Amino acid sequence: MSPLSQTSPALELRAVRKSFGPVNALSHVDFAAYPGEVHAIVGDNGAGKSTMIKIVTGIHKGDGGTILVNGQEMDLRHDASQSQDRGIAVVYQDLALVECLDISTNMALGNLPYRWGVFLDRKRMDAEAAAALKDLNARVGDVRTPVGLLSGGQRQVVAIARAVRMNKPIILLDEPTAALGVQESAYVGRTLDRLRADGKAVICISHDLEFVFKHSDRITVLRLGRTVGTRTTADVSRDEIISLITGAAPADTLQEAS
């Protein structure tokens, strides 16, 4: 029996759909991500990956279907703060880091620590940032380094560490290796391996099949707004995933039927 079948999903989508006026962005999206799993979501441009992530995080409102967090239904029209309250953290593709600010300030943005309600507690901010980065085995140098001086991979890891600091059990990442070189991607990959070992449910949208095959446990393929299949990474070939992405392989009947 797979270890995944012994636990219940941290995040599950069932038949989620969304239109923007006449554009049917999602017509039927299903997947389930488990604690201690890196679950990749792949698909061609326009397959619906970003729309899916934005529905989960409350930026877009879903039109139908069900989202379950730890088995509890989440309102499809929830907002971003409700998504955080339910235990979901997200790392967006643009990372939302402020280049001129240092690493520790970036990591504390939105939750800056003050002493007596007036003085910014730099010591605490630096210590917390350093601890969070150390937990991820991240090598980014001094936490007072401005983010603008970091490499792409280091920025990605700072953004991941900021999300991890929120201490949420579910972490969504949108294209974490976009525009990164091989070594930097490997660095981000090791960070995901670490999150898996910590028992997080990691959902990773990616075009980077090499990365996906190295670091994911399962892969869900979206095509034209539908889930066309979910595969265990160790049991599937790259060709099969490409066929599902392009439509050369038919969708799994289960998803097509409902």
Ligand SMILES: Nc1ncnc2c1ncn2[C@@H]1O[C@H](COP(=O)(O)OP(=O)(O)OP(=O)(O)O)[C@@H](O)[C@H]1O
């Ligand atoms: N705000 C919007 N208004 C209208 N149509 C939209 C909007 N957002 C997405 N779409 C459409 O929904 C479909 C799915 O787009 P989405 O961006 O979710 O795909 P994607 O898989 O993330 O693609 P990419 O890999 O290119 O980012 C596309 O046809 C897109 O044009």
